Amino acid sequence: MFYNSKKLIDEKVLQQYFFEKFMLAxxxxxxxxxxxxxxxxxxxxxxxxxxxxEVALGGVTNEKIHKTDFVLYPTSSASKRLNxxxxxxxxxxxxWRYPYYDGTYNDGFVVCLGTLGDRNDDKIxxxxxxxxxxxxxxxxxxxxxxxxxxxxxxxxxKLGVSPIRLTGHKYWxxxxxxKALDHYINFGRxxxxxxxxxNVSPCNIMKILExxxxxxxNLSYCEPGRMLVPNYTNKNRIKPTTRGGxxxxxxxxxxxxxxxxxxxxxxxxxNFGNSPLxxxxxxxxxxxxxxxxxxxQYISFYNNSNNTDNFQYRWPxxxxxxLPRELFPDTDANLRELVLAFSQSFNHVGDAKEISFSxxxxxxxxxxxxx
Numbered sequence: 001m002f003y004n005s006k007k008l009i010d011e012k013v014l015q016q017y018f019f020e021k022f023m024l025a026x027x028x029x030x031x032x033x034x035x036x037x038x039x040x041x042x043x044x045x046x047x048x049x050x051x052x053x054e055v056a057l058g059g060v061t062n063e064k065i066h067k068t069d070f071v072l073y074p075t076s077s078a079s080k081r082l083n084x085x086x087x088x089x090x091x092x093x094x095x096w097r098y099p100y101y102d103g104t105y106n107d108g109f110v111v112c113l114g115t116l117g118d119r120n121d122d123k124i125x126x127x128x129x130x131x132x133x134x135x136x137x138x139x140x141x142x143x144x145x146x147x148x149x150x151x152x153x154x155x156x157x158k159l160g161v162s163p164i165r166l167t168g169h170k171y172w173x174x175x176x177x178x179k180a181l182d183h184y185i186n187f188g189r190x191x192x193x194x195x196x197x198x199n200v201s202p203c204n205i206m207k208i209l210e211x212x213x214x215x216x217x218n219l220s221y222c223e224p225g226r227m228l229v230p231n232y233t234n235k236n237r238i239k240p241t242t243r244g245g246x247x248x249x250x251x252x253x254x255x256x257x258x259x260x261x262x263x264x265x266x267x268x269x270x271n272f273g274n275s276p277l278x279x280x281x282x283x284x285x286x287x288x289x290x291x292x293x294x295x296x297q298y299i300s301f302y303n304n305s306n307n308t309d310n311f312q313y314r315w316p317x318x319x320x321x322x323l324p325r326e327l328f329p330d331t332d333a334n335l336r337e338l339v340l341a342f343s344q345s346f347n348h349v350g351d352a353k354e355i356s357f358s359x360x361x362x363x364x365x366x367x368x369x370x371x
Contacts, residue, residue, distance in 0.1 A: 013150060015069055015086045017142055018111055018134065019051055023202050035109050035130030036121070041079050049073040050198050050296050052272045057083065057100050066100050073291040081291055083108030090131050093124055101129045113139060169211050171360040172352045175345035176218045184216065187280040189260065192303055195281040195295035197349065202268070204352045208299050209267040213311055215363060217342065220257025220322050227252045228343040230330035255324040259367060261313040262301035272296050313367050327366055334362040
């Protein structure tokens with residue numbers, strides 16, 4: 001190429017790659033992304049609370065304030081937070097940053113892009129700061145697969161335009177469980193924002209972009225518990241329960257008692273701060289510290305009253321309206337797909353599940369048809 005510079009691919013892209021690799025990793029994969037000396041602190045994926053990007057750290061070296069690329073927070077307060085610096089190669093790691101990783105101010109490690117011969121027991125020269133190497137070829141493949149998204153996001157940030165996909169908008173369902181219903185009614189619904197707990201994998205929710213549509217639903221009842229299945233024509237059809245039992249289709253009852261549809265204003269983003277908008281899901285006795293925050297993953301929405309989009313819908317207040325199982329026959333492929341997504345979100349702590357546009361349309365027709 002006529003323009004040969006490592007700046008052609010910004011370091012932020014490598015940071016995004018590491019974030020996805022780490023947060024989507026299973027226990028064994030996570031260990032490969034952590035120095036061996038920290039394996040005991042983070043033995044499994046339940047021990048990681050989350051990665052906070054671009055954190056300004058206390059302590060001053062040569063009158064410079066250091067902003068680390070990530071802080072890894074543990075689930076247990078008895079464990080240790082770690083600073084993580086991402087570099088193309090370890091020689092790019094400046095000496096004035098060392099105290100934030102060698103135990104002087106904080107502990108941490110450096111992550112670089114690997115080349116043939118690099119080993120993961122390496123250290124920054126003259127220090128005890130570990131170096132972890134990412135697989136170069138895996139990064140190349142990830143970049144190829146995500147190039148359009150990366151370009152779209154970069155242009156969005158530079159030009160102030162909405163990011164777009166080659167495939168257009170996506171459509172999602174999110175279950176609001178009974179324990180989360182108070183959060184939804186009294187904060188999320190009023191402020192057009194939703195938070196996912198730290199224990200919800202970002203695998204699906206990180207794909208939610210501005211312009212997508214999300215159906216939030218809460219079940220009025222579901223009997224037996226968690227048996228969220230379509231209305232089968234054969235009432236004698238046997239369905240296994242999660243506890244090894246069996247139940248006839250005719251004995252299953254459920255109904256949606258709340259459903260809102262929003263267009264996404266700001267897609268998946270992280271916030272470890274304590275502003276009113278980003279602390280409303282925390283407990284009243286939260287101490288305002290990022291490492292004790294339970295909700296750090298967010299999406300926000302357009303206010304229905306300010307948006308004429310016909311695809312948005314707000315469930316009426318003070319109504320007895322319900323959408324019972326009988327409205328979701330298994331003979332309708334679109335509604336069958338929809339109920340499957342409902343069930344997956346309902347049974348996976350409110351994770352977002354994607355549906356097709358045709359299933360989304362089928363649900364919108366139901367919402368407007370039932371008074």
